[in-house]
Amino acid sequence: MNGTTYSNFDNQEHVLKLGETFEKHPKSGYHTVRYDFKPASIDTSCEGELEVGKGEQVTITLPNLEGSSAPVTVFKGSKRPYMKECILIVNHDTGEYRLEKLNSNIAVKKTRAEGSSKIQARMEQQTSRLKEHSKSSPPKEKTSPASPMDDIERELMAEAQVMDQLSSGDSSSDSNSSSSSSSDDSSSNSDSDDERTSAAPPPQAPESGGGLINTLKSDLQLSESGSESD
Numbered sequence: 001m002n003g004t005t006y007s008n009f010d011n012q013e014h015v016l017k018l019g020e021t022f023e024k025h026p027k028s029g030y031h032t033v034r035y036d037f038k039p040a041s042i043d044t045s046c047e048g049e050l051e052v053g054k055g056e057q058v059t060i061t062l063p064n065l066e067g068s069s070a071p072v073t074v075f076k077g078s079k080r081p082y083m084k085e086c087i088l089i090v091n092h093d094t095g096e097y098r099l100e101k102l103n104s105n106i107a108v109k110k111t112r113a114e115g116s117s118k119i120q121a122r123m124e125q126q127t128s129r130l131k132e133h134s135k136s137s138p139p140k141e142k143t144s145p146a147s148p149m150d151d152i153e154r155e156l157m158a159e160a161q162v163m164d165q166l167s168s169g170d171s172s173s174d175s176n177s178s179s180s181s182s183s184d185d186s187s188s189n190s191d192s193d194d195e196r197t198s199a200a201p202p203p204q205a206p207e208s209g210g211g212l213i214n215t216l217k218s219d220l221q222l223s224e225s226g227s228e229s230d
Contacts, residue, residue, distance in 0.1 A: 041069075043063045073110060
């Protein structure tokens with residue numbers, strides 16, 4: 001199945017030898033194999049197996065390439081004898097031309113993997129059931145997905161609420177600070193007035209005439225007012 005093709009024969013004369021199959025008791029035989037097609041998954045670098053069973057039934061097993069769905073490819077068929085057919089064998093290394101008789105023709109066809117027909121039948125049944133179920137069940141109402149504009153509006157509303165809360169908190173804090181500052185100002189003003197009244201010096205009595213007596217009286221009044229204030 002992996003035979004090498006060569007160019008056409010040259011125009012020279014060659015000696016033709018008859019092979020062992022022309023003897024009365026040949027030690028070897030030649031057969032041809034005809035198959036329906038050759039899958040690309042077959043590994044032509046490996047050896048296969050050929051088995052001849054009862055009733056001239058033939059089974060050919062060939063290995064597949066790594067990573068294929070099945071490890072081997074199996075061909076099955078039968079063989080029929082040849083009557084007058086021969087094959088010409090040309091050895092391009094030695095230049096020998098040899099003629100051999102053909103014993104039988106083997107015609108085979110590729111078979112499916114074991115269990116593949118059952119699996120395919122089950123898959124077909126499942127697909128037919130799904131189709132019937134989809135036809136019998138009422139169509140579901142399609143819910144329209146939320147548009148991106150709705151999400152944007154929701155985010156804007158949430159941000160507006162947060163800004164309102166922040167602005168109301170700032171106004172209340174400003175009013176509190178203003179009231180506290182006004183009360184502080186009023187208290188500071190009253191304190192300054194008291195300091196001014198207490199710090200104002202008493203009027204000095206003139207020193208002419210009874211200046212000494214007037215000075216003593218004013219000193220007594222100041223001492224009395226200081227004791228009362230204490």
